[in-house]
Amino acid sequence: MERLVFDIAHSLAGGLVLVSFMMLYQDRLSALINIFAVQAVLLALSVAWQAYMQQAPHLYITAAIALVFKAIVIPVALHRIIKQLGIHREIEPVVGIGSTMFIGIGLVALSMVVMMRVTGQAAPVAREDLAFALSVILLGMLMMVTRRNAVGQVIGFMSLENGLVLAATGAKGMPLVVEISVAFSVLIAFIVIGIFLFRIRERFDTVDLSALDRHRGGQ
Amino acid sequence: MTAVAMLMWVVAALLATAVLSVAFSRTAAVSHWVYSTCAVLCASALGLLLVHLLGSGASTSGLTLPLGLPWLGAHFRLDALATFFLIVVNLGGAASSVYALGYGRHESAPHRVLPFYAAFLAGMNLVVLADDAFAFLLCWEFMSLTSWALVMTQHREHENTRAAYIYLVMASFGTLTLLLAFGLLAGPDGHYGFAAMRSAVHTPAVSALVLVLVLLGAGSKAGLVPLHVWLPLAHPAAPSHVSALMSGVMTKVAVYGSVRIIFDLLGEPAWWWGMLVLFLGGISTVLGVIYALMQHDLKRLLAYHTVENIGIIYIGLGLALAFQTNAMSGAATLALTAALFHVFNHSLFKSLLFFGAGAVLTATGQRDMEQLGGLIHRMPYTSFAFLVGCVAISALPPLNGFVSEWLTFQAILQSTDLPQWGLKIMVPAVGGLLALSAALAAACFVKAFGVTFLGRPRSAAAMQAHEVDRYSLATMLGFSLLCLLAGILPGLVIDALAPVTMSLIGARMPVQSSIPWLSIIPITAGRSSYNGLLVFAFIAMSGALAAYVIHRFASRALRRAPAWDCGFPDADPATQYTAGSFAQPIRRVFGELAFRLREQLDLPAPGDIRPARFVATLGDRIWELMYLPVVGAVQFGAEQLNRVQFLTIRRYLNLVFLTLITLLLVLAIWP
Numbered sequence: 001m002e003r004l005v006f007d008i009a010h011s012l013a014g015g016l017v018l019v020s021f022m023m024l025y026q027d028r029l030s031a032l033i034n035i036f037a038v039q040a041v042l043l044a045l046s047v048a049w050q051a052y053m054q055q056a057p058h059l060y061i062t063a064a065i066a067l068v069f070k071a072i073v074i075p076v077a078l079h080r081i082i083k084q085l086g087i088h089r090e091i092e093p094v095v096g097i098g099s100t101m102f103i104g105i106g107l108v109a110l111s112m113v114v115m116m117r118v119t120g121q122a123a124p125v126a127r128e129d130l131a132f133a134l135s136v137i138l139l140g141m142l143m144m145v146t147r148r149n150a151v152g153q154v155i156g157f158m159s160l161e162n163g164l165v166l167a168a169t170g171a172k173g174m175p176l177v178v179e180i181s182v183a184f185s186v187l188i189a190f191i192v193i194g195i196f197l198f199r200i201r202e203r204f205d206t207v208d209l210s211a212l213d214r215h216r217g218g219q
Numbered sequence: 220m221t222a223v224a225m226l227m228w229v230v231a232a233l234l235a236t237a238v239l240s241v242a243f244s245r246t247a248a249v250s251h252w253v254y255s256t257c258a259v260l261c262a263s264a265l266g267l268l269l270v271h272l273l274g275s276g277a278s279t280s281g282l283t284l285p286l287g288l289p290w291l292g293a294h295f296r297l298d299a300l301a302t303f304f305l306i307v308v309n310l311g312g313a314a315s316s317v318y319a320l321g322y323g324r325h326e327s328a329p330h331r332v333l334p335f336y337a338a339f340l341a342g343m344n345l346v347v348l349a350d351d352a353f354a355f356l357l358c359w360e361f362m363s364l365t366s367w368a369l370v371m372t373q374h375r376e377h378e379n380t381r382a383a384y385i386y387l388v389m390a391s392f393g394t395l396t397l398l399l400a401f402g403l404l405a406g407p408d409g410h411y412g413f414a415a416m417r418s419a420v421h422t423p424a425v426s427a428l429v430l431v432l433v434l435l436g437a438g439s440k441a442g443l444v445p446l447h448v449w450l451p452l453a454h455p456a457a458p459s460h461v462s463a464l465m466s467g468v469m470t471k472v473a474v475y476g477s478v479r480i481i482f483d484l485l486g487e488p489a490w491w492w493g494m495l496v497l498f499l500g501g502i503s504t505v506l507g508v509i510y511a512l513m514q515h516d517l518k519r520l521l522a523y524h525t526v527e528n529i530g531i532i533y534i535g536l537g538l539a540l541a542f543q544t545n546a547m548s549g550a551a552t553l554a555l556t557a558a559l560f561h562v563f564n565h566s567l568f569k570s571l572l573f574f575g576a577g578a579v580l581t582a583t584g585q586r587d588m589e590q591l592g593g594l595i596h597r598m599p600y601t602s603f604a605f606l607v608g609c610v611a612i613s614a615l616p617p618l619n620g621f622v623s624e625w626l627t628f629q630a631i632l633q634s635t636d637l638p639q640w641g642l643k644i645m646v647p648a649v650g651g652l653l654a655l656s657a658a659l660a661a662a663c664f665v666k667a668f669g670v671t672f673l674g675r676p677r678s679a680a681a682m683q684a685h686e687v688d689r690y691s692l693a694t695m696l697g698f699s700l701l702c703l704l705a706g707i708l709p710g711l712v713i714d715a716l717a718p719v720t721m722s723l724i725g726a727r728m729p730v731q732s733s734i735p736w737l738s739i740i741p742i743t744a745g746r747s748s749y750n751g752l753l754v755f756a757f758i759a760m761s762g763a764l765a766a767y768v769i770h771r772f773a774s775r776a777l778r779r780a781p782a783w784d785c786g787f788p789d790a791d792p793a794t795q796y797t798a799g800s801f802a803q804p805i806r807r808v809f810g811e812l813a814f815r816l817r818e819q820l821d822l823p824a825p826g827d828i829r830p831a832r833f834v835a836t837l838g839d840r841i842w843e844l845m846y847l848p849v850v851g852a853v854q855f856g857a858e859q860l861n862r863v864q865f866l867t868i869r870r871y872l873n874l875v876f877l878t879l880i881t882l883l884l885v886l887a888i889w890p
Contacts, residue, residue: 110880113887138880145869145876153872 005053012046013132016166017108020139020159024104025097029151033078036155040070043162050169059169066165074158074190081194082151100146107138129170136163150200154193161186221280222271223297226305226348229264233257233341237334244330250323253333257340258316264344265309272302272715287353291411296350299718300483303559304347304475307566311468312340314694315460318574321690322460325581331372332458339365339464343472352401352411356394359476363390363440366469369461370453382452389439389449397436397476400429404484416484426485430492433480434499440473443533444503445841447526451510454525455518455586459577462518466525467570471562474532481540482555482723490639493541500537501649503530504656506841509809512663513837515798516586517576520667521569524612527656528565531627532558534649538630539724541642548726550633553741556716556728557626563712564619564705568611571698575605578691579671582684588798590678591671597684602672604695609664611702614657617755619705622739624657625749629741659805666801675792707751710739799835806835814838 019039026032044067051059111134119127140160144153164182240253271278281296297305319336326332342362349355367390370383403425404416421429439446454466481488481496507526514520535558542551576586578601585591595602611618614625631653634646676682686692705712710731717727731739738750810816815838823829866874 107880110883110887114883117887141872141876141879145872148869 009046009049009053010128010132012042012049013129013166013170015042016046016162017132017135017139020136020143021101021104023143023155023159024100024139024146027097029082029149030079032152032155033075033082036078036158037071037075039159039162040066040075043165044071046166047169062165062169066162070158070162077190077194078151078155081197085197100142104139104142107142108135111135111138126170130167133163133167133170136160136166139163150193150197154190154197157193158186158190221282221297222267223280223282223295223348225267226264226297226344227282227284227295229260229267230341230344230348232260233337233344236260237337237341240333240337241330244333250326250329250333251320253337254316254319254323257337258313258320261309261313261316261340265306265313268302268306268309271297272299272306272718281350287357288411291351291353293354293357294350294412295345295348295354296413297348299722300475300479301347303716303719304471304562305344307471307563308340308343308347308468311464311566311570312343314570314698315463315574316340318463318577318691318694319458319460321688322458322574322577322581324688326458328372331374332369332461335365335368336461339369339461343464343468346472347475350413352405352413352416355413355476356398356401359397360390360394362469362472363394366453366457366461366465369457369465372458372461373456376456378452379456382449382456386449386453389446393436393439393446395436396432396439400432400436400480403429403432404480413479413484419486421486423489426487427489427492429485430481430495433477433485434495437473437477437480438499438533441470441477441529441533442473442503442507442526443499443529444506444526445845447503447507448839448842448846450526451514451519451522454522455516459518459573459580462522462577463570463573466522466573467566470525470529471566474529474536474562477533478536478723481536488540488544490541490544490642493537493539493544494641494645496533496537496540497645497649498537500530500533500535501652503527503533505530505652505659506813508656508659508663509805509813512659512666512802512805513814515588517579517588517591517667517671518573518586520588520663521572521576524572524660524663525565525569527660528561528569528612530656531624531653532561532565534558534653535561535627535630537649538627538634538646541637541646542630542633543724545637545639547633547636548724549742550630550636551724552720552726552728553626553633554630555720555724556713557623557630559716559719560626560709560712561623564611564623564702567698567702567705568608568618568620571604571608571695571702572612574691574695574698575601575608578687578695579684581687581691583678583680585678585680588667588670591676591681592674592792592795593672593676593681594684595672598672598686600686600692601695604692604699605672606668607699607702609668611706613661613664615661616749617703617706617751617758619702619709622706622709622749622751624653626741627653629747633742662805666798670796670798670801674795677792677795703755707755708737709749709751710734710737713739806837810837813840815840815843 016039019035019042023032023035023039026035044063047059047063047066051057051063112131115127115131115134119130137160140156140158140163143156143159147153147156161182168182236253236256240249243249243252246252279296279298281294284293284295286293323329323332339362342358342365345358346355346362349358367383367387370386371379373379374383401411404419404421405411406419406421410416410419434443435446439449442450450466450470454462457465481492504527507523507528507530511520511523511527514523535554538554539551539558542548542554578598579591579594580586582594582598582601583591607618611620614620628650631646631650634643634650637643637646676684713728713731717730721727728741734740736750737752738748740748806814806816810818817836817838819832819834819836821832821834823831863874
C-alpha cells in the first residue's frame with residue numbers, strides 16, 4: 001500500500017515532466033494553451049495527492065487554486081487573447097524541434113544528477129519530487145528561451161511556475177501563505193503580460209519579440 | 220559612570236556639534252563656536268583619558284549600545300591600547316581645533332568644513348572605541364567618508380577632485396579587505412564581537428590570509444608603500460588643520476587597526492609575519508623620504524614624510540612580531556614600545572609641521588617652496604616652531620623623534636639572537652634602510668626649512684608675509700614644547716606605555732622613571748642608555764656659552780653691508796639655491812631607480828640669444844607598474860561589460876538560462 005502511494009505520486013510528477021516535453025514541440029498556439037491546461041490539471045492532481053499523502057488539508061486549497069486559475073481561467077483568457085489578436089497561425093521554434101527535445105532530455109538528466117547528489121539525506125519521495133520539479137522548471141525556461149512569440153514565453157513562464165509549486169508541495173511543512181502568494185503573483189504577472197501583449201500589438205502589429213528589437217535605441 | 224560611557228557622551232556631543240553646525244551654517248560666528256566646542260570636547264576627553272591612564276592603570280570597561288545589527292548591538296570598550304590611541308587622537312583633535320580658531324577665519328566656505336570636521340573627530344574616536352567588527356567597520360567607513368568630504372573642501376580645483384576620487388577608491392578598497400579579514404576572523408558562525416575573536420583559534424592559513432588582508436586594509440589607510448598613492452594627494456588638499464589631523468592622527472587610527480587585529484585578535488604569530496611587516500615598513504621608510512625630497516610643495520613634502528614615519532612605526536611592529544614568535548619578550552616589548560612611542564611622537568611633530576605649513580599658507584598664500592624664502596624675518600615665531608618640528612622629525616637629540624628612532628635601533632640590535640636566518644639577514648638590512656632614511660629625512664628638512672624660511676624672498680607674497688594670529692602661534696609653540704618634553708623626559712612616556720605592552724604581549728619594559736637623572740635604559744645599563752635631559756642641558760649650556768663668548772669678546776661694532784655678490788650687483792633672488800637644486804644630487808642618485816628620471820638640457824647654439832633650458836621630468840614607477848595596469852584592466856572590463864547593456868530580451872533570457880545551467884553543471888560535476 002505504502003509503495004502504491006509513492007508510485008502514484010511519482011507517476012503524477014513524471015506526467016508533469018512528460019507534458020512539459022509535449023509543450024516543447026507544439027507549433028500551434030491554441031494547442032500549446034490546451035497542453036498547458038493539461039499540465040495544470042496534472043499539477044492539481046499531484047498536489048491533491050500530496051495533500052492526501054502528507055495529511056495536510058491546506059494543500060487541497062493549493063490544488064483547488066491550481067485547478068481553477070491555471071487549468072481554467074488562464075487558458076480561457078489566453079484563448080480569448082489569441083483570438084482577439086488573430087494569431088492562430090503557426091509558431092516556429094528557434095532551434096528546431098529535434099534539437100530542442102534533445103536539450104530537454106539533457107536538462108532532465110542534469111536535474112536528476114544534481115538532485116540525487118544534493119539531497120542525500122532527504123526522504124526518497126521528496127528527493128524524486130524535487131528532481132521532477134527542477135526538470136519542469138528547466139524545461140519551462142527552455143521554452144521561454146526557444147520561443148519567439150510573446151504568448152509562448154508567457155506559457156513557458158507559467159509552466160516554470162508549475163514546477164515551483166510542485167517543488168513547494170513536495171517538501172513537507174510549506175505554509176499555505178507562501179503558496180497563495182506565489183499563485184497570486186503569477187496571476188498578476190499574467191495580467192501584466194497580457195496587457196503588454198495588447199500594447200505591443202497596438203504599437204507594432206505583431207507579438208513577435210524580434211520586432212521589438214528593431215525599435216530599440218541604437219547601440 | 221564608567222570612562223567609556225563618558226567618552227561616548229563626548230562623541231555624542233561632537234556629533235551634535237556637527238548637526239548644529241549645519242543648522243546654524245548661516246550664522247557669522249559659527250566657525251568660532253564649532254572649533255571652540257570641538258577643542259573643549261577633545262580637551263575634556265583628553266583629560267579624562269589621562270586621569271584614567273594614570274589613576275586606574277588603564278582598567279578595561281565596556282559598553283553595549285542597542286544600535287547596528289539587532290542580534291549584536293554595538294559594543295564599545297576602553298582598554299589600555301585604546302586609551303593610548305585615544306590620547307593621541309584627542310590631543311591632535313584639541314590642538315587642531317584651537318589652531319583652527321585662528322586659521323579657520325580665512326576659510327572661504329566654512330559650511331563645507333565645519334560639520335565634517337566635528338564628525339571626523341567623532342569618527343576617529345569611535346573607531347578606537349569599537350569592540351565588534353560591525354561597529355569597527357561602520358565607524359572606519361564613517362571616518363573615511365567624513366575625511367573624504369574634507370578633502371573635497373576646495374572642490375572646484377581639478378587636482379583636489381582627482382585626489383578625493385583616488386582617496387575614495389583606496390578607502391573603499393581598504394574597507395573591503397578589512398571586511399574580508401573580519402569575516403575570516405569571525406569564522407563560519409559569525410562571532411563578530413572582538414571578545415569572541417580573541418578566544419577563537421584560527422588555522423595558520425586563515426591567520427596568514429587575515430594578516431595580508433589587514434596589511435592591505437589598514438596599510439592603505441596608514442600609507443604603506445605601495446598603497447600610499449592617495450596620501451600625498453589627499454592630505455595636502457584638505458585645509459591645513461585637517462591635513463594635520465589626517466596625517467598626524469588618522470594614520471595613527473589605521474596603525475591602531477593593525478595593532479588591534481595583529482597583536483590582539485589574531486593569536487599566535489608565525490615567524491615570517493615579522494618579515495613581511497618589516498619589508499613593507501622598510502621600503503615605505505626609504506621610498507617615502509626619497510619621494511618627499513623631490514617635492515617642492517611644502518604640504519605634499521610633509522605628506523610624503525608621513526609615509527616614511529609610518530614605515531618606521533611598522534618596522535617597530537614587525538620587530539615586535541619577530542621577537543614575539545621567538546619568545547624574546549624583552550626585545551618584543553622594546554620594539555613595540557618604540558613603535559607606539561613613535562606613533563605619539565609623529566602625531567606631535569607632524570601636526571606641528573602641518574600647522575606651520577598652514578601658517579605659511581595663510582601668510583603668503585603659497586605652498587610652493589620656490590615662491591617662498593626669507594620668512595624667518597617676518598614670521599619669527601612660526602619659523603622657530605617649524606624649526607623645532609624639523610629637528611624632531613629629523614630625529615636629532617634632544618627632541619622626541621630621536622628617542623623613538625633610537626629605541627627602534629636598540630631593538631634592531633637585538634636581532635643577533637634571532638634563530639631564523641631570514642630574520643637574521645632581514646633585520647640588519649632594514650636597520651640600514653632606517654639609517655639611510657633618517658639621514659635623507661634630515662637632508663629633506665634642511666631643504667624644507669632652508670628654502671622656505673632662510674635666504675631672500677622669492678616672490679612678492681613672501682616679501683609681504685606677516686606673522687599669524689595668536690591661536691595658531693599658541694598651538695604651534697605648545698606642540699614645540701611637547702616635542703621637547705617628550706624628548707627630554709622619555710622615561711615618563713615609556714612608563715605610561717607599559718600597560719599597553721602588558722595587555723598586548725604580556726610584558727613591560729623596566730620602570731624608567733625611577734632611574735636617576737631621568738636616563739632611559741632599554742635593556743641593561745651595560746649595553747646602552749640615553750639621557751635626553753643631559754643632552755639638552757649640554758646643548759643649552761654650550762650654546763649659551765658660545766653666545767656669551769662671542770658677545771663678550773667679539774667686536775661690538777655692528778656693521779651692515781651687502782653680502783659678497785660675486786661681482787654681480789643687484790643679484791636676483793632667483794639666483795639663490797632653490798628647492799630643486801637642493802634635491803638635484805639625490806635625484807641623480809635615485810632618479811633612475813624610483814622616478815624614471817629624464818633630464819633634458821636644451822643649450823642654444825653659440826650666437827643664439829634664447830635662454831638655455833633644463834627640464835627634469837619625474838615619473839612614478841609604483842604608479843606606472845602597479846596602478847595603471849589595474850586602471851587599464853578595469854576600463855577594459857567595463858567596456859566589455861558595456862555591451863551587455865544592449866542585448867535583446869531573448870539574449871537576456873538566454874543569459875539567465877545558461878548561467879543557471881552552468882551553475883547546475885558545476886554542482887553536478889563538483890567532486
